[in-house]
Amino acid sequence: MDLWEIESSFLRVASSERNGASTYEEMAKEKLGRSCSLEQLPTPARAQAIALWQPKGTCRLIPVGKGYITIFLDNEEDRNKIWSGGPWVIGKQLLRLSPWSPFFDPEKQRNTHALVWVKFPGLGVEFWEVDTLMVLGRTLGTPIQVDHSSTTIEFGYFAKVLVEVDLADPIPKKILVEVEGGDFLQKVELGATPKFCSHCKIIGHTFVECRAIKEQVQRAEDPKNFTKRSQQLKTPSQRTKRRELGKKIKERPFPMGRIWTWGQRPGNLWCLWKSGPNVPVLVVASSQQIAISYDGFLLSAIHGMVTTSARRAFWTDMESITNLNLPWLAIGNFNCIRSWDERSGGTGPLPCSITDFNDCIDACRLTESFTSGPKYSWRNNQKGRAKILRRLDRALYNNAWIQKFDGWSCKYLARDNSDHSALVGSIQSIPKPSNIPFRFLSGWVTASSFRDLVICSWDESFIGDPNFVLMKKLQRLKAAIKT
Incomplete structure (x- = not known):
């Protein structure tokens, strides 16, 4: 028997003998939608396929399970007609042709x-x-x-x-x-x-129904999968890198119960929490976010990819989390801006990246948290025309979150050793430090009450040396302006 195998754009001929007979068979797999069960190919579907193809020779359709069938033909003309024709729609489902290959296992196929x-x-x-x-x-x-x-x-x-x-x-x-x-x-x-699972990348179930996610949650609840540290934990030493950079960074110890690292994921995201009776449950672990469920709410730590195409998979995962219907806070570096006024310097981003981000926020029904502090959260540490500023870090929450944590707000802290500003969130207002250096703002002069404030403060007399009197008046005026 000569077996003609369809493979990519060419034919491969292999010789074998079967019961001493010589025949020509041309084979291809054809897949129907998962909604149409082909464990036993329906007679109407067979009739419709034969009517569409109108083969000149013999055409046999053999189900192999999971919606796959094997097509047996006895001449090359029918093979070429079916392979190059189409698209073939049978029973309101598209038939997708793929080359025949030995040892085909329908259980291992993944339909998307x-x-x-x-x-x-x-x-x-x-x-x-x-x-x-x-x-x-x-x-x-x-x-x-x-x-x-x-x-x-x-x-x-x-x-x-x-x-x-x-x-x-x-x-x-x-x-x-x-x-x-x-x-x-x-x-x-x-x-x-x-139904499509954005985690497994397969049709048949949703993200919420995914068994792989449930298995991850069960493993997360097992204390054996946690990387334990002592109560006093210091950041990893990076002395070699610090010498190369020529900067001395002070190590700051901070009390911590556990550090959670997940599998072989990159180390750009860590989940840390203090010891307590409740343990967070992992919901999503990827290179762009870690989402955990804790005490009846969801928390997503975000580190979005730089490219627009890579972030689109992340936006899809974000929309899947919405179906859990829990109070939800997504906070971190999204690596994307929402409007053109959130940037300064450098080339602008792709318009589609801004559109994708805003569409994701709307689809997830999220609201951006009120944030105080600097306007931009990231800078490239350059000066002059090379300086670039962006608002990349932010906090987003849904209505259920603000109902549970009324008054939630965030604040950008001053940058220290990082090119990002730390983002701190709290239910209560964050007090203004008392040791902030005084800085006069030219906009105060335009206020109608500013002149009267200066005159009222300056007219109060002091007794002493002229230099002493001037110093005291300036200190009193500064205190009056700061209040």
Whole structure:
């Protein structure tokens, strides 16, 4: 028997003997959606497939489980027609062809593709041609067909295209359409999608239902998985790096109960807490956030990636946490700004990165915490024209959080050894230090009551040496202005 195997864009021929007979078989796997069980291929689906392909020779469809079937053909013409044709939609499901390979195990396959009706609301009718809508759909995946009401412009409001999307990839909520005379951003709305887990990257269950997450939570509750330290813990010594930098950094010990590091993750995020009867439960552990559940609320420590594409997976994880419906605080370095006035110097970010961030905040129904202190939380430690300032660190919370912790607010502290300002949150107002050096602000002169304040303070007399009198009057005036 000669076995012709479809592999990428070429044929590979292998010779073997089976019962002394010589035949030609061309094989390929074909996968239907998980919503259509093919343990026993339905007769209507078989009939529809045969009617679509109209093979000249024998065509056998053999189910192998998990929605996969093997197609047996006896001639090359039918093989080429099925392989290069399509897309094939059978039983309202897209059939995805892939090369046949030996030792195929349906249990090990991971499906991330689904057929989704994509809406383009507010799209001008001049763009409602089939070719144009298919081009718009191609930006999200593989377009299959345009809705009949869109081609005839019967309904209005939005155009609709059936697209095969890969749910494992970030799906933009807006796309940039370039036309003669100007460009515009077109909003994208997805229709009903199957259950998809952003953690496992597979269709079939949601993030909340994920068994892998539950196993992580169970392991997190096991004290054996914690890295224990003593009550007095010092930051790791970095003397070699300090000598290279030429800076002397003072080690500051701080009391701590435990340090939580997770698996082989990068060490950019740590979860630390004092010893107590309650132990936090890990919800999400990734290179961009650690989310824990503690005493009935959620806390996410954030360190977003630098690139826009890498952050999109993080935005998806953020939206998944919303489904837990608990008081939630997300705090840290998001590595992204929300508007152009949150930057100074350097080149501006991509507009889509700002849009993605704001869309994620809206989708998660979060609100940014009131923050006092410096306007920018990060700087590149350069001077002059090379200086760049950004507001990258922030705290976001939902309505349930502010109801549980009324009066929550944050404050940026002065930078010390880091290029980021520390962000401190508290339910009570953070008092202003009493030892802040006095600094005169020119804006005070424009206040209507400033002149009267100076005259009232200066007219009070002192007895003594003129230099002594001047010093006392200045001290009294400074105290009056500071209050």
